[in-house]
Amino acid sequence: MLAGAIMICASYAQVVEKGEPVLVYYSPKTMINLEFHYTIETQEPGIYSEYAEDMLGLTDYVTETKTIYHLANVQIGTATIADYTRPHKVKSEAGIPLLLHINEKGLLAGYNTPLVESPKAQKKHESSTKAGVKSRIVSMKSAPYLDDVLQAASPLAQANAVAKQIFHIRETRMYLLSGEVEHSPADGKAMKEVLEELDKQEQALTELFTGKKTTRKESKFVRIDPEEEIPNMFFSEENGFTNRDNVDADSIVVKVALYKQEYFSPNTKKRGRKKKMPEVSQIVYNLPGNGDVEVVYNERTIAKRSVILAQLGIDVPLAKDVFAGPELPVIVFNEKTGNIISISK
Numbered sequence: 225m226l227a228g229a230i231m232i233c234a235s236y237a238q239v240v241e242k243g244e245p246v247l248v249y250y251s252p253k254t255m256i257n258l259e260f261h262y263t264i265e266t267q268e269p270g271i272y273s274e275y276a277e278d279m280l281g282l283t284d285y286v287t288e289t290k291t292i293y294h295l296a297n298v299q300i301g302t303a304t305i306a307d308y309t310r311p312h313k314v315k316s317e318a319g320i321p322l323l324l325h326i327n328e329k330g331l332l333a334g335y336n337t338p339l340v341e342s343p344k345a346q347k348k349h350e351s352s353t354k355a356g357v358k359s360r361i362v363s364m365k366s367a368p369y370l371d372d373v374l375q376a377a378s379p380l381a382q383a384n385a386v387a388k389q390i391f392h393i394r395e396t397r398m399y400l401l402s403g404e405v406e407h408s409p410a411d412g413k414a415m416k417e418v419l420e421e422l423d424k425q426e427q428a429l430t431e432l433f434t435g436k437k438t439t440r441k442e443s444k445f446v447r448i449d450p451e452e453e454i455p456n457m458f459f460s461e462e463n464g465f466t467n468r469d470n471v472d473a474d475s476i477v478v479k480v481a482l483y484k485q486e487y488f489s490p491n492t493k494k495r496g497r498k499k500k501m502p503e504v505s506q507i508v509y510n511l512p513g514n515g516d517v518e519v520v521y522n523e524r525t526i527a528k529r530s531v532i533l534a535q536l537g538i539d540v541p542l543a544k545d546v547f548a549g550p551e552l553p554v555i556v557f558n559e560k561t562g563n564i565i566s567i568s569k
Contacts, residue, residue, distance in 0.1 A: 247314045247324050249332045251510050252534040252562045253307035256517055258446040258478065259299045262464065265292045269435040272383040276433040279387040286435030293464040296441075298519050300529040303447065304560045306330040307535050314506045320547045324507070327559055335507065335555040386429055393426045450480045450515055450533060459521065474522040484536040485513040504541035510562025512537040534561050 269286045276282040306329050316322050325334035397419060399405045409415040444465055448454050458466050460473035467473075513536025519527040546553055546567065556565040 245316065245322070247322055247326065248330070249312050249314075249324065249326045250306040250308060250330045251310035251312070251537070251539065252304050252331050252560060254450070254512075254531065254533045254535060254560070255303045255305060256448050256450050256478075256480070256531065257301040257303050258448065258519065259301065260444040260446070260465075260476075261296045261298070262442060262444070262459075263294045263296060264440050264442060264464070265294065266290075266438040267292070267435060268438075270432045272379070272386065272433045273435055275380070275383040275387075279383060280390065280430070280433055282434060285433060286437070292461050293459070294461070295459050295521060295526075298527045300517050300519070300527055300531070302531050302560075304329070304331070304534065310535075310539070312506075312508055312539075317506065320505055320507075320544070321552065323552065329559075331559045332507075332509075332557050332562065333559050334557055336552050337554055337556060383433075386432055390426055390429050393422050393429070397422050448478065450482065450517070451535065454478045454480065477520040479516075479518040479520065481516040481518075482533065482536060483514050483516075485511045485538050502543040502545055505544050505547065506541070508539040508541045509557060509564050510534060510537040511540055512561040512563060532561055537562060 267286045267288075267290045269288060270276070272279075273285055273287060276285040312332075314322060314324065323336040324332065325337045327333045400408065400415065400418065400422075409418050446457070456468070457476040457478075458468055458470060458473035459476055460466055460470055462472055463470060468475075512532050512534045514530060515533045515536070516530050517528065518525055542555075546555075549569065551569045553567050553569050555567050557563070558565050
């Protein structure tokens, strides 16, 4: 490529200062993404729940309408944005053409690398609950009532008739399995279909006593800046995510331990002589720091992960020697951390 050529991915990266073109890029900044997964269980009593124990001998049945929230887990992830507090301006200088590859976020992606058109950024849904949440609903089909159930004069009589129908289904199943029926199914497949239909009928009728439970899965997305104060969240079995005023809620505490990258200057003395420092260019890369993220719910750790935090890093200029020689180097940068992935010629 010609000396002084400019290669950029984002048009706004080029500015003009005092009539001279300048490229601007930013160090990366790491945000922490938390995705909480929880279930919502809705319980509805059956219309004959008061007779469940006496007529069917059941002890586990729904007695009142209730909604219960269960916090299942949380996934810790990261996202990269531009750190506008750490801009870098690069002007043309002798022997180092402006062959910077800057992505659409304003982050340095490479030097003298092939310019590849980046795909359109996918829109991220950052609302408290993600759209398109998968749900699993346990539904109850219409009960196969017999005439004596429909003609019963009172709820007690109806419940008694339904209970008799349940016992009749169980008796029929027992006769089929033992072969004590006059007209049994012709083959194994037909037998299986008959037994499955009997199971469905029994379940539908039994739910009139036990009630039914509906469960669906949902999630909540939260993005935080690890360097800012992180407010506590609150979750309860009665209301799900709520506020601190809910006396039944337990706190969700996000703890972040930050470890900044330290800069160690090279030893400038060798046998009493000062070591000559290399001349540096305007192009800098980032040595990121890191941190530990811990999510505590009801005083119990439910997730923990170590992450790289680019904003805790230090800027290190590339030596001009890297650009010396007949061929310019090809440098690939990590867009998420700002570090160097590879240098080749």
